[in-house]
Amino acid sequence: MRLTGAQIVWESLVREGVETVFGISGGAVIHLYHALPDYPIHHVLTRHEQGAAHAADGYARATGRVGVCIATSGPGATNLVTGLATAYMDSSPVVAFTGQVATGVIGTDAFQEVDITAITLPVTKHNYLVTDVRELPTVIKEAFHIAGTGRPGPVLIDIAKDVQAAETDYVYPEGVYLPGYTLPEEDASEQIRQAAQMLNEAQRPVVIAGHGVVLAGVEDELLEFAEKSGIPIVTTLLGIGAMPETHQLCLGMTGMHGEACTNLALTEADLVVSLGSRFDDRITGPVGQFAPQARIIHVDIDPAEIDKNVPADLAVVGDLRDVLPALIPEIEKRDHPEWLARIQEWRDETAKRDIVGKETDDLLPQFVMRQIWHATQGDVIVVSDVGQNQMWEAQYFVHHRRRGLLSSGGLGTMGFALPAAIGAQLGCPDEQVWVTVGDGGFQMNIQELATVAQEKLPLKIAVLNNGYLGMVRQWQQLFFEARYSGTPLLGPDFAQVAKAYGITGLTVREKEQVGPAIAQAMDTDGPVLIDFCIVQEENVYPMVAPGAPVHDMIRRPDAADEQG
Amino acid sequence: MKYTLVALMENKPGVLSRVAGLFRRRNYNIESLSVGHSETPNISRMTIVLHGDDRVVQQVVKQLAKLINVTEVLDVSSQPAVFRELALIKVKAGPGVRSEIIELANIFRARVVDVGAASLTVEITGPETRVNSLIGLLNPYGIDELARTGRVAMVREMNDNSGQAAYL
Numbered sequence: 157m158r159l160t161g162a163q164i165v166w167e168s169l170v171r172e173g174v175e176t177v178f179g180i181s182g183g184a185v186i187h188l189y190h191a192l193p194d195y196p197i198h199h200v201l202t203r204h205e206q207g208a209a210h211a212a213d214g215y216a217r218a219t220g221r222v223g224v225c226i227a228t229s230g231p232g233a234t235n236l237v238t239g240l241a242t243a244y245m246d247s248s249p250v251v252a253f254t255g256q257v258a259t260g261v262i263g264t265d266a267f268q269e270v271d272i273t274a275i276t277l278p279v280t281k282h283n284y285l286v287t288d289v290r291e292l293p294t295v296i297k298e299a300f301h302i303a304g305t306g307r308p309g310p311v312l313i314d315i316a317k318d319v320q321a322a323e324t325d326y327v328y329p330e331g332v333y334l335p336g337y338t339l340p341e342e343d344a345s346e347q348i349r350q351a352a353q354m355l356n357e358a359q360r361p362v363v364i365a366g367h368g369v370v371l372a373g374v375e376d377e378l379l380e381f382a383e384k385s386g387i388p389i390v391t392t393l394l395g396i397g398a399m400p401e402t403h404q405l406c407l408g409m410t411g412m413h414g415e416a417c418t419n420l421a422l423t424e425a426d427l428v429v430s431l432g433s434r435f436d437d438r439i440t441g442p443v444g445q446f447a448p449q450a451r452i453i454h455v456d457i458d459p460a461e462i463d464k465n466v467p468a469d470l471a472v473v474g475d476l477r478d479v480l481p482a483l484i485p486e487i488e489k490r491d492h493p494e495w496l497a498r499i500q501e502w503r504d505e506t507a508k509r510d511i512v513g514k515e516t517d518d519l520l521p522q523f524v525m526r527q528i529w530h531a532t533q534g535d536v537i538v539v540s541d542v543g544q545n546q547m548w549e550a551q552y553f554v555h556h557r558r559r560g561l562l563s564s565g566g567l568g569t570m571g572f573a574l575p576a577a578i579g580a581q582l583g584c585p586d587e588q589v590w591v592t593v594g595d596g597g598f599q600m601n602i603q604e605l606a607t608v609a610q611e612k613l614p615l616k617i618a619v620l621n622n623g624y625l626g627m628v629r630q631w632q633q634l635f636f637e638a639r640y641s642g643t644p645l646l647g648p649d650f651a652q653v654a655k656a657y658g659i660t661g662l663t664v665r666e667k668e669q670v671g672p673a674i675a676q677a678m679d680t681d682g683p684v685l686i687d688f689c690i691v692q693e694e695n696v697y698p699m700v701a702p703g704a705p706v707h708d709m710i711r712r713p714d715a716a717d718e719q720g
Numbered sequence: 721m722k723y724t725l726v727a728l729m730e731n732k733p734g735v736l737s738r739v740a741g742l743f744r745r746r747n748y749n750i751e752s753l754s755v756g757h758s759e760t761p762n763i764s765r766m767t768i769v770l771h772g773d774d775r776v777v778q779q780v781v782k783q784l785a786k787l788i789n790v791t792e793v794l795d796v797s798s799q800p801a802v803f804r805e806l807a808l809i810k811v812k813a814g815p816g817v818r819s820e821i822i823e824l825a826n827i828f829r830a831r832v833v834d835v836g837a838a839s840l841t842v843e844i845t846g847p848e849t850r851v852n853s854l855i856g857l858l859n860p861y862g863i864d865e866l867a868r869t870g871r872v873a874m875v876r877e878m879n880d881n882s883g884q885a886a887y888l
Contacts, residue, residue, distance in 0.1 A: 273734060274737065277741050285733070323753075335791045336789050458786070460783050460786055463775055463779070662792035
């Protein structure tokens with residue numbers, strides 16, 4: 157079959173099972189777009205290439221399939237970078253196509269030329285510059301393989317403009333030959349046996365479930381493991397959904413704004429098992445003071461994560477899809493009554509500080525999140541942005557379903573939520589998708605409202621509007637003499653903005669309007685934006701101060717004390 | 721401590737920048753890096769000398785191995801291996817000192833590869849310590865130019881019975 161480079165791209169995408177791509181056209185991808193209408197692929201035109209990258213990422217996170225985005229050369233390509241870095245930090249499988257200037261002028265600073273493979277080198281799992289059309293099928297095959305296997309990640313393919321127009325005989329390879337790319341294949345059975353022994357001997361064990369559990373799709377196995385071993389599970393932000401938060405053994409999110417009981421449990425634990433987490437500094441605090449009494453078992457598919465941040469007493473390098481089923485038969489049925497009772501004391505103490513039950517007329521963000529959870533029963537996909545809104549979502553929305561929360565964890569990319577939700581909604585058309593976002597982050601990719609409108613996506617967008625870059629303001633309040641430098645934020649009337657795009661827009665200023673507005677949003681077929689004008693200077697508690705050990709938390713003043 | 725790694729990688733455009741970029745990005749302290757063809761077509765061989773501790777070096781090995789174009793990484797630091805470096809040294813050599821310098825070069829089994837009116841160029845191959853010694857002795861004469869390749873390394877073949885390397 158004789159095809160042009162542009163046709164090869166689409167034909168190969170079809171063979172990879174791709175149905176939806178996100179992108180923006182331009183001079184260096186005009187051949188690509190010219191060929192597109194001949195293929196059964198839905199192209200979603202975002203309004204900024206960053207939106208395309210986040211949408212592909214959101215699509216991947218929601219579905220587990222590889223997300224695809226497209227941009228032209230130069231500024232189109234550089235606009236992808238934040239989205240690729242976001243996907244890279246969170247191990248999300250994305251394949252990005254960029255146009256490059258024609259091979260004859262590469263290196264001449266031609267119009268819209270940029271060396272995007274060099275620029276994206278540190279934020280992609282791998283990348284390619286294709287200057288010969290005959291290489292293109294192999295490159296695409298490899299890119300999908302690399303993006304979607306092992307520890308997933310983004311791969312970029314930069315295709316020179318003339319390559320897209322050039323013809324060659326098309327054969328899509330059956331497999332890949334990548335001698336430098338190996339997946340864990342060593343037999344880990346001895347390490348698994350040792351891990352089981354350590355688990356069986358432990359008196360105060362805790363498991364940290366990370367994004368790896370979600371990426372591997374072993375939520376059922378984790379539940380079985382937890383119930384057999386009786387070991388409490390804490391999750392990272394991206395591990396939320398790995399274990400139903402409604403389960404007694406799931407203690408919730410740990411780390412800087414984690415449940416107090418999780419940080420205290422880790423501090424008193426005699427064994428900490430990380431399943432697919434990388435001991436990020438937001439989880440550990442200063443590593444020297446992390447889990448000081450514990451031996452550490454680190455299970456990861458990426459050998460480079462072992463001993464990177466926290467040294468492991470036992471390393472198990474492998475795919476959780478292999479490791480957990482091998483581990484479960486080896487562990488004893490345990491209950492850990494004393495340990496769980498100790499943890500329950502901490503949980504009860506935290507419950508007393510719960511602000512949601514507090515008698516107040518203030519419109520609190522925690523209340524809004526809790527109301528959204530009540531109304532949806534958690535049976536939705538939530539895409540949260542970054543900052544205070546993200547932490548309130550993680551704390552007050554109870555996630556019981558897998559892949560029910562998508563968020564930018566590692567890179568902490570404000571502006572992620574709206575475009576990522578576009579991808580999630582397109583990947584999961586039968587699900588209800590909620591966007592929870594601050595007024596700061598929302599304005600970073602607010603242009604994607606146009607994409608929502610054009611694609612008629614029924615997103616429910618909850619803007620927690622406090623007129624600040626709230627998390628930074630909180631840091632300024634607590635650690636920088638309350639000098640609110642560069643954090644007060646004047647936003648537009650978001651409901652009016654939504655209406656201008658043809659999207660239903662609501663404004664909520666009073667507590668009693670919250671429930672009805674959420675109900676109205678859920679009853680509306682199309683997209684709805686609710687602008688929640690929350691109290692301006694509410695903080696996220698508990699908080700581990702930067703540089704402090706995780707047990708040393710700044711706690712919310714006891715709700716009972718405050719009232720009394 | 722100083723470590724020596726040997727990495728084999730596909731000889732493709734951009735691979736060197738991937739490796740070099742990795743070192744900078746991960747904040748590894750590289751002393752030298754030497755790269756050229758290996759015995760296999762299209763596979764380059766790189767010798768990397770770096771400072772760090774065991775944990776850092778293990779990280780470097782694992783991060784290098786993660787690069788798609790890198791096919792093999794070996795830490796040869798604790799193995800019996802041949803370490804060599806080549807240096808070209810252009811040293812000021814007026815008529816009065818020329819024979820002294822040639823004599824020094826001979827002692828070091830170095831070769832004079834260029835003779836000019838005002839300078840000699842000496843080529844030396846050997847372990848870095850020997851290269852350093854010669855440079856130290858030539859320094860007082862005035863070194864105009866110095867080019868060093870950085871270390872290349874090869875693990876020695878073990879003798880069949882003794883398990884000892886034959887040091888040559």
